[in-house]
Amino acid sequence: MNIHEYQAKQIFQKYGVPTPRGRVAFSVNEAVEAAKELGGNIWVVKAQIHAGGRGLGGGVKLAKSIEEVEEHTKNILGMTLVTHQTGPEGKLVQKVYIEEGADIKSEFYLGMLLDRAAEMPVMMASTEGGMEIEKVAAETPEKIVKVNIDPTIGFQGYHGRKLAFGLGLPKEEIGTFIKFAKALYDVYMDNDAEMIEINPLIKTGDGKFLALDAKMGFDDNALGRHPDIEDMRDLSEEEPTEVEAKRYGLSYVKLDGNVGCMVNGAGLSMATMDIIKHEGGEPANFLDVGGGANPETVAKGFEIILEDPNVKAIFVNIFGGIVRCDRVANGILEATKMTEVNVPVVVRLDGTNALEAAEILRNANIENIITAESLADGAKKVVAAAKGE
Amino acid sequence: MSILVNKDSKVIVQGFTGKEGTFHASQCIDYGTQIVGGVTPGKGGQEHLGKPVFNTVEEAVNSTGATVSMIFVPPAFVADAVMEAADAGIELAVIITEGAPVKDMMYAKMYATKKGMKTIGPNCPGIITAEECKIGIMPGNIFKKGNVGLISKSGTLTYEASHQVVQEGFGITTAVGIGGDPIIGLSYKQLLPMFEADPETEAIVMIGEIGGDLEIQAAEFIKENISKPVVAFIAGQTAPKGKRMGHAGAIISGGSGTAAEKMEALEKAGVKVVVSPADIGKAVKEVLSK
Numbered sequence: 001m002n003i004h005e006y007q008a009k010q011i012f013q014k015y016g017v018p019t020p021r022g023r024v025a026f027s028v029n030e031a032v033e034a035a036k037e038l039g040g041n042i043w044v045v046k047a048q049i050h051a052g053g054r055g056l057g058g059g060v061k062l063a064k065s066i067e068e069v070e071e072h073t074k075n076i077l078g079m080t081l082v083t084h085q086t087g088p089e090g091k092l093v094q095k096v097y098i099e100e101g102a103d104i105k106s107e108f109y110l111g112m113l114l115d116r117a118a119e120m121p122v123m124m125a126s127t128e129g130g131m132e133i134e135k136v137a138a139e140t141p142e143k144i145v146k147v148n149i150d151p152t153i154g155f156q157g158y159h160g161r162k163l164a165f166g167l168g169l170p171k172e173e174i175g176t177f178i179k180f181a182k183a184l185y186d187v188y189m190d191n192d193a194e195m196i197e198i199n200p201l202i203k204t205g206d207g208k209f210l211a212l213d214a215k216m217g218f219d220d221n222a223l224g225r226h227p228d229i230e231d232m233r234d235l236s237e238e239e240p241t242e243v244e245a246k247r248y249g250l251s252y253v254k255l256d257g258n259v260g261c262m263v264n265g266a267g268l269s270m271a272t273m274d275i276i277k278h279e280g281g282e283p284a285n286f287l288d289v290g291g292g293a294n295p296e297t298v299a300k301g302f303e304i305i306l307e308d309p310n311v312k313a314i315f316v317n318i319f320g321g322i323v324r325c326d327r328v329a330n331g332i333l334e335a336t337k338m339t340e341v342n343v344p345v346v347v348r349l350d351g352t353n354a355l356e357a358a359e360i361l362r363n364a365n366i367e368n369i370i371t372a373e374s375l376a377d378g379a380k381k382v383v384a385a386a387k388g389e
Numbered sequence: 390m391s392i393l394v395n396k397d398s399k400v401i402v403q404g405f406t407g408k409e410g411t412f413h414a415s416q417c418i419d420y421g422t423q424i425v426g427g428v429t430p431g432k433g434g435q436e437h438l439g440k441p442v443f444n445t446v447e448e449a450v451n452s453t454g455a456t457v458s459m460i461f462v463p464p465a466f467v468a469d470a471v472m473e474a475a476d477a478g479i480e481l482a483v484i485i486t487e488g489a490p491v492k493d494m495m496y497a498k499m500y501a502t503k504k505g506m507k508t509i510g511p512n513c514p515g516i517i518t519a520e521e522c523k524i525g526i527m528p529g530n531i532f533k534k535g536n537v538g539l540i541s542k543s544g545t546l547t548y549e550a551s552h553q554v555v556q557e558g559f560g561i562t563t564a565v566g567i568g569g570d571p572i573i574g575l576s577y578k579q580l581l582p583m584f585e586a587d588p589e590t591e592a593i594v595m596i597g598e599i600g601g602d603l604e605i606q607a608a609e610f611i612k613e614n615i616s617k618p619v620v621a622f623i624a625g626q627t628a629p630k631g632k633r634m635g636h637a638g639a640i641i642s643g644g645s646g647t648a649a650e651k652m653e654a655l656e657k658a659g660v661k662v663v664v665s666p667a668d669i670g671k672a673v674k675e676v677l678s679k
Contacts (some may be wrong), residue, residue, distance in 0.1 A: 076552030085631075116601045116638070119495060119572050134643040151495060192492050221464060222490035234496065236438045255627070266544020266569060266635025267598055270624035271666035274648075277627045278440065278665045286628070288635045319545045319552070351548060352528055375549065376667035 001218045004048045006097045007232045008214035009386060011191065017183045020209045022099035024048065031073035032212045034098040035066055042101030042333065047093040050237040052132070052199075053083030053213065058094065062101070069098065102210055107131055107200035108167060109144075111183070111190045111210075118148045121188060125163045129179040129200030155185040173207060180209045190228060192222030199297045202270025241307055248300045250289055258344075260314035261303035262298065264289055264323075272317045275375060281383035286309045288316075295334035303339050313385035315378055316347045325349040327356035333364050344385040348378035391518035391563040392538065392590075393481060393507075394457060398522050401449045401479075401491040402427040403470045404461035404486075406437050413461065413485070413526050414438055418519040425453040430502075446477040456480045458522050459515065467511055468493035475504035483524045484510035484574070491637070494572040498503025501574070508574030512636065514544040514566035525566065537562015538584035540577055541596035542569045542636070546666065547622060550594055553670025559677065562590045569598060572628045585615050592618045592674035592677050593658075594669060599625035600639045600646045608654035618676035622669055623648040633658055 013019060023034035035043050048061030054060050059081045073096055082090035107129025115122035126144045128136045136143055142188040145166030147159045160178030169177055180201075188196055197215040200379040204210060223230045235243055245252035249267065255273070259281045264267040266288045273283035285305060289297050298316075305311055318328050328349055336345075345368055349357040361371050370385065372378030390467045394400075400417070404410040405427020411628045415438050418424050426449050426565065433444030443449040446458065458474045460482055467489040474482045481500065489511045501508050509516055513524015519534040531548045533555045541547040547566050554561065567573050577595055584590045593615070597604040603624060607677055611619055625634055625641075626648040633640045641647050663672045 023398060114571055116493060117606070118570050137643070151492075152499060171642075189492070192490055194491070219491045219637075221488045222492065225464065225490075248527070253629070253632050253634060255629065263545075265543060265545030265600065266639060267541070267546035267596065267624045268549060268666075270598060270628055270639070271543075271546055271622070273551070273628070274624060274626045275665050275667060283627055286632075286634055319548050321531065322526065322544070323547050350552060352530060353567050376665065 001220055001223060001233055002237070003216050003229070003232045004050065004095075004234065005046065005086035005214050006048055008216040009211065010216060011075060011216070012211055013185055015183045015187045017211055018209060019185060019214065020099050020102050020227060022097050024095055024097050025073065026095050028070055028073045028077065031096055031098050032066060032070050035069040036061070038098065039144045040100050042070050043068060045076060045079050046097040046099060047076050047079070048092055048095045048097055049081055049086070049229055050099070051083050051085035053085055053276040054081060057081045059083070061179060069218040075079060091237070092286060093296040102202060102212060103205040104202045104212075105205050106203045107328070109136070110184065110201045111195070111197040111199070112184060115148055120148050120150050122146050122148050123159065123163060124187065125167050127167055127234065131201065133197070138377045146240040149185060151189065155182045159339070159359050169281070173203070176207070181322075190234040191226060192219045193217065194219045241304055245287070245304050248297060250287060250297060250304065251305055252345045252362045253286040254308060255283050255285050257284045258310045258312045259382055260284045260308070260311040261317065262287050262289055262301045262305065262314060264319060266315065272315060272379075275379040276289045276315065277384060279379040279383045281386055284308055295331040295332060295338065298331050299335035299338040301339050302335055306341065306343070311343060313344045313346065313382050317375065317378060318349050320349060320351035320357070321389070323353075324353040325351055326353045326360060329360040333360070333366070336366060336369070341368065344368050344370060346372050346385060348375060348377050350374065362372070391521065392580070392587050393565070394516055394522045394524060395518050396421065396521040397423070398457050399423050399425045399453060399455040400426060400459055400524055401446070401453060401455040402459045403446065403463065403474065404428050404440060404463075406432055407461060410461035414456070417459070417523050420529040422522045423526060424529065425455050425610060446473045446479065449636065450477045450479065457467070457524060458482045460484045460486060460670040462486060464488035464490070468497040471497040471508060472500045474653045475501045475506040479481070479506055480573075481507045481509070484508060485513065485514050485515055485526055486524035487512040487569070491571050492520045494570065497604075498572055498574065509565060510568040511575060512570045513568030514547060516563065516565045518563045520562045527566070531555070533560040536562060536589055536591040536592040537675075538562050540593065541566055542578050542598050543596060543624060546596050549666065550596055550622070550669045554594065556672050557670040557674040559673060561595070564589060569638050571601065576603045578603070578610050581607065581610060581615050585617055590617065590674055592672060593618060595621045597621065597623045597651055598636065599628050599634065599641050599648050600636075601621070602646065604651040605654045608651075608658040608660065611655070611660060612658040618679070619656045620669060620672040620676060621660045621662045622666055623651045623662070624666070624669065625677050654678065
């Protein structure tokens with residue numbers, strides 16, 4: 001789960017990670033009030049969406065007067081912001097963050113995530129503040145300093161020194177930086193974060209470090225023990241069908257093709273998408289119905305897949321294990337009664353009691369259900385069906 | 390022969406009396422697995438499925454001599470259960486539970502490693518030595534005895550692969566579902582040498598997926614250390630970047646962890662990589678007929 005910049009900064013402030021002062025605003029009036037409350041004579045109006053690259057897309061503007069705050073907010077609120085991370089359809093901006101202007105002397109990058117190979121968190125810093133870290137890693141990897149932090153010892157001074165010296169900070173600034181990094185480590189660990197990115201981290205004219213931007217993602221499996229963070233969830237930032245699927249215990253990801261997929265198990269779901277492509281088709285989605293594949297979940301699966309108007313055929317690929325195939329076959333028949341399915345459905349049931357299952361489907365004699373013998377056979381048939389063959 | 394577990398392995402179940410634990414433990418008993426007892430705090434002294442229930446893993450180990458634990462406790466209690474098993478001298482913990490927080494697994498695995506306990510999973514189907522011992526939730530009947538070792542991040546895709554291998558006239562020595570979480574126990578790199586050393590295993594199938602770099606590490610390892618033929622399939626060739634595909638660890642982040650880079654690395658290491666998941670069985674036949 002991801003949160004907005006303003007929410008991440010609220011968490012930062014709680015832990016003593018310094019940020020510029022700011023207020024979130026949902027309307028032009030609120031933005032003007034926020035700017036007045038913050039005071040000063042320079043503000044930044046920042047679109048709040050779950051994607052990076054907002055500045056380049058016109059979602060971050062500097063205001064030198066209250067009138068400019070008003071004008072920029074009018075332009076940004078309600079705009080569809082397109083960045084390299086939103087995809088071509090962009091994202092609707094529904095709130096802005098009004099922040100006091102900062103005196104930027106230099107810009108850095110500071111981030112934290114799980115190093116899967118080391119099986120512990122890694123903190124990364126770079127002098128290339130403001131640049132995409134992936135790009136820096138690809139082009140000038142020597143400009144990134146990394147340090148793994150073993151959680152059993154926690155954040156130690158030497159972790160901070162490695163980063164600070166790596167960034168080339170002068171001796172008198174090392175202490176301030178270490179304090180900043182230590183607080184960030186606490187934010188990460190205490191909240192079961194999956195990722196934190198501060199890009200840029202700035203040094204001000206008076207030698208302070210400030211998180212000018214803040215991006216945070218969390219481990220979904222740990223949200224149960226962080227109700228305060230779960231409350232920050234902004235469902236309008238997530239794909240509505242994916243949210244709906246999750247409510248029914250289904251795992252769904254929308255793709256661009258026209259062959260719908262309903263599969264049990266995540267690995268087999270991905271493999272099913274792959275084989276559709278291999279046979280010359282394009283998968284319309286990833287959908288894992290889980291182990292059960294009962295009539296209700298299958299019916300809901302059909303509904304979710306068919307919400308996508310591009311879908312021309314559906315491939316139901318279930319490998320029956322402990323859940324026997326004959327039961328799944330009956331479930332599919334039940335599901336077609338519960339929801340209207342108006343495209344060809346290729347069904348491949350293999351594993352325990354596969355023969356009985358095929359018999360059940362054949363005897364049901366439903367026009368748009370096509371049975372398949374194997375994974376490859378099913379993929380071929382569904383790709384042909386989607387092409388209208 | 391086989392790897393890690395066989396008909397003599399003594400197994401306890403943590404989370405024995407819960408719904409999942411009960412159902413799957415009884416399936417394991419039917420398969421022939423020596424389930425010697427279980428642990429459910431507060432229910433010590435009772436009997437369940439004809440086996441003794443203990444309050445602690447330590448008691449269970451002391452009175453049954455179990456060396457393996459199958460863990461079904463709810464996600465929030467997984468780390469506790471794993472560490473308790475490690476402390477009690479269990480040698481192998483098979484963690485079936487899905488949804489354990491990453492931070493918990495980070496601590497649990499570090500402690501298990503310190504105590505010399507091997508772990509499999511979490512979020513996995515478990516391990517099965519065909520026709521001897523099933524510790525997990527997989528359908529036992531799919532795994533006929535044979536000469537192919539199987540290592541997989543995915544559950545149903547493991548069944549699919551075994552099914553194809555059996556259809557081609559071969560069978561399985563041991564199949565290990567390693568799980569699809571960001572932090573897992575035994576992985577390709579630790580399991581490959583076990584299969585290499587197992588005289589009955591003549592070929593190895595490895596099934597990977599997008600995310601992380603375990604398959605890349607495996608490729609480097611295979612190149613230097615594995616002489617038996619290896620067949621591989623990597624799921625998620627068509628997965629979009631930055632989207633989590635069901636498994637917590639199945640995500641292409643920052644452009645790395647793609648199926649393409651894993652397939653390329655494995656191919657370079659001399660592995661027979663199949664593009665279509667329907668060709669796993671055929672590829673096994675091909676490498677075994679050479």
